[in-house]
Amino acid sequence: MSLINGLDASADWVAKDMEAMLRECDALIASKDEHFARLAAGVEKLQAEMDQISRERAVVVADREKAEQVLRTFHEAVEEGKGLRQSRGRAQSRLRVVPAVPESAPADHGAADAPRAGVKEEAPATSISAAGDSDAVVRVTGERSVAVMRIVTSDPDRSWTPRDIAVRLEGQDQGGDHAAQSRARALLDSLAKRGALVKRREGDDRRCVFRLAAAWEAA
Structure with a gap:
């Protein structure tokens, strides 16, 4: 609603113009509220997905640490086994059996x-x-x-x-x-x-x- 050039606005016309402006503002506010609600829902969904991904990542990290520990223990056990086998080989190479000397052994060794x-x-x-x-x-x-x-x-x-x-x-x-x-x-x-x-x-x-x-x- 607009005024005709050269005429003064009457009180009735001003009132109707303000009512129209109120309706326009209400419609615009409702539109913005709806848009905001859609954005908030998207943010909430995105935050939920981020939380889920974060929990899954934590599980994978824990599994990796366990696997790394198992692998480290396995390598240590292999190295320990190699050392034990080598030490056993050296110890066996030094073994010899010494016959016992009877208490009543005769003087003649022949x-x-x-x-x-x-x-x-x-x-x-x-x-x-x-x-x-x-x-x-x-x-x-x-x-x-x-x-x-x-x-x-x-x-x-x-x-x-x-x-x-x-x-x-x-x-x-x-x-x-x-x-x-x-x-x-x-x-x-x-x-x-x-x-x-x-x-x-x-x-x-x-x-x-x-x-x-x-x-x-x-x-």
Whole structure:
């Protein structure tokens, strides 16, 4: 609504013009409010997405740190295993079995060294007194191997058969099992190769037995 040139505005015309202006302002305010509401909703949705992404990132970062720690521990274990194997190789290269000197050894060493007739031994027996020489101490590794050495040491003068060891390791019921005796024989053979035991054959049936050969310690 506008005035005609050269005419003064009347009170009625001014009132109507102001009412029209109010309606225009109300419509404009409503439009701005609607626009603001849309923007606020968008900001809220965007903030929610940002929070979700932030939480997911934190989970991934924690997983990465765990994986890095596992990898570091694995590398350390590998290096430790390499060092242990190398030290075991050096220690085994220094091992030697020192025969025990009998208390009633004759003065004539030539006679003492002569083999007894009818007795066949694969290696000379030794006594625990050899522990006085640090090089004679055989280091035994492995839980079952250590268990076998403890059994043999409990009666060092006894000749142990694979069945005897199987009974002690796996019980009376399992001791007669062929597989149990085979496992026991494998352990005894391994310890004999290390020098901790001596392997021989005894009796008319020439059965294979094992005896304590050297001082030992669990590695």
